[in-house]
Amino acid sequence: MVGAGLVLALCALQLCPAALGGSHRLSKFGGFAWENCGDKRDPVVLxxxxxxxxxxxxPGNLRVSAAVSSSKAMASPLKAVLVVEKALGDLWIQLPCIDQLGSCTYNDVCTILDNLIPPGTTCPEPLLTYGIPCHCPFKAGSYSLPASDFILPDMELPSWMTNGNYRVRATVSNGGEELACVKLAFSLQSQ
Structure with a gap:
């Protein structure tokens, strides 16, 4: 099972390309916020x-809208590094990588995408409708995802990945070159 952190990283990559960029501050506690954290020369910007x-x-419904621009094509191997922290009182604790959940390194995101959506398979909605690719290589350009609904299934998350406030830093690189860096802050509520 692909972890929630990887889903966020893939979103930051280009599965939700319209979602990358901006200068929102992550100081908001207990609510959603995002910002680009890479070098100003990073080719992929939310x-x-x-x-x-x-x-x-x-479980529940999630409504997402996003826009991303990429000045460079992104090809395999794409490496994604996630640092996931959870608030415990006033402290932020980095979560370890356990069963591909938490602060993990994914050395070949393109292969993971191919395992989720086999090559030759049509990209799922709403990606297909809005021309958002779901396989490597990703062409340079601008991608936009208007407000779209996704169903978050009842996932068996470990107790340390449930209710709470989280911060995620997702960095994507190829051959040692940073392509994108995005920070997210959000709250999860399990039912």
Whole structure:
């Protein structure tokens, strides 16, 4: 099973390309926020990202809109590094990588995408409708995802990945070159 952190990283990559960029501050505690954290020369930039409801409910419906621009094609191997922290009182604790959940490194995101959506398979909605690719390589350009609804299934998350406030830093690189860096802050609520 692909972890929630990887889903966020893939979103930051280009599965939700419209979701990358901006200068929103992550100081908001207990609510959704995002910002680009990479070098100003990073080729992939999140332009906008909105997520509702806040907090995110699992299971439940998630409405996402996003925009991303990429000045460079992204090809295999794409490496994604996630640092996931959870608030415990006033402290932020980095979560370890356990069963591909938490602060993990994914050395070949393109292969993971191919395992989720086999090559030759049509990209799922709403990606197909809005011309958002779901396989490597990703062409340079601008991608936009208007407000779209996704169903978050009842996932068996470990107790340390349920209710609470989280911060995620997702960095994507190829051959040691940073392509994108995005920070997210959000709250999860399990039902």
């Amino acid at each position: 332009q906008s990202l909105s997520v509702a409801p806040d907090p995110i409910s699992i």
